[in-house]
């Protein structure tokens with residue numbers, strides 16, 4: 001077929017980052033991070049199945065300062081990917097693709113994912129799950 | 132020589148030869164994951180801090196065990212579909228790409244089975 005002068009995709013080293021492009025790559029980064037993070041869930045469940053000693057070792061690791069920071073970041077990645085995933089599904093229905101709508105839903109996704117993350121951690125601490 | 136016009140190759144199943152199946156399954160699992168993940172995050176937050184007896188009693192209840200199994204199956208199916216696209220985008224060597232794809236697919240399957248077995252062991256008291 002004949003070669004045509006098509007628009008190039010953004011050249012990452014010179015293209016100014018903006019909400020749209022940063023949120024787009026973040027969806028992918030979070031998806032990959034969550035895939036790695038799912039290892040923790042399987043480890044935790046296996047430890048619970050293995051018995052009290054293995055379980056308390058897992059709880060000690062995940063419930064420690066470092067463990068909680070990791071879990072907090074995973075919580076945010078999970079909610080960001082969830083909310084932005086819903087945004088993707090909305091786009092797939094052919095809606096919300098005008099540039100102002102893209103920005104509006106973008107801000108909603110960031111706000112809602114932060115709110116859900118905080119809510120989960122408040123709940124965890126309120127029920128003794130945090131420590 | 133290929134006597135078919137380019138449009139012939141693009142119609143129907145397209146260049147990837149599997150039509151929209153992959154795309155569609157990624158959306159189906161995404162829809163299923165919305166309620167599952169919201170349930171997971173909030174109930175884990177309120178239950179995960181207990182001791183071994185409390186946590187296993189929680190996991191062993193039929194509703195929790197069932198939802199956990201659904202969650203694990205859906206998450207790894209979705210993750211493996213998603214990681215496939217990422218690998219196809221960034222890993223270019225034929226052999227390297229195939230190796231990565233196989234590793235991801237096998238690992239996802241093994242992890243899902245391991246997780247589901249753990250839930251069943253807890254639920255069935257094994």
Ligand code: HEM
Pocket residue numbers: 027028029030031032034035036038078081082083084085086088089157158161162164165168206207209210212213214216217
């Ligand atoms: C919580 C509900 C979730 C929703 C609504 C959701 C939604 C989506 C959607 C719509 C896509 C396609 C994006 C695109 O076409 O560019 C996607 C991709 C992906 N998801 Fe999810 N997802 C969810 C949870 C998860 C979880 C728990 C994991 C990992 C364990 C995960 C891993 C991935 C990966 C690796 C991709 C590929 C990213 C890419 O191609 O850029 N997702 N997700």
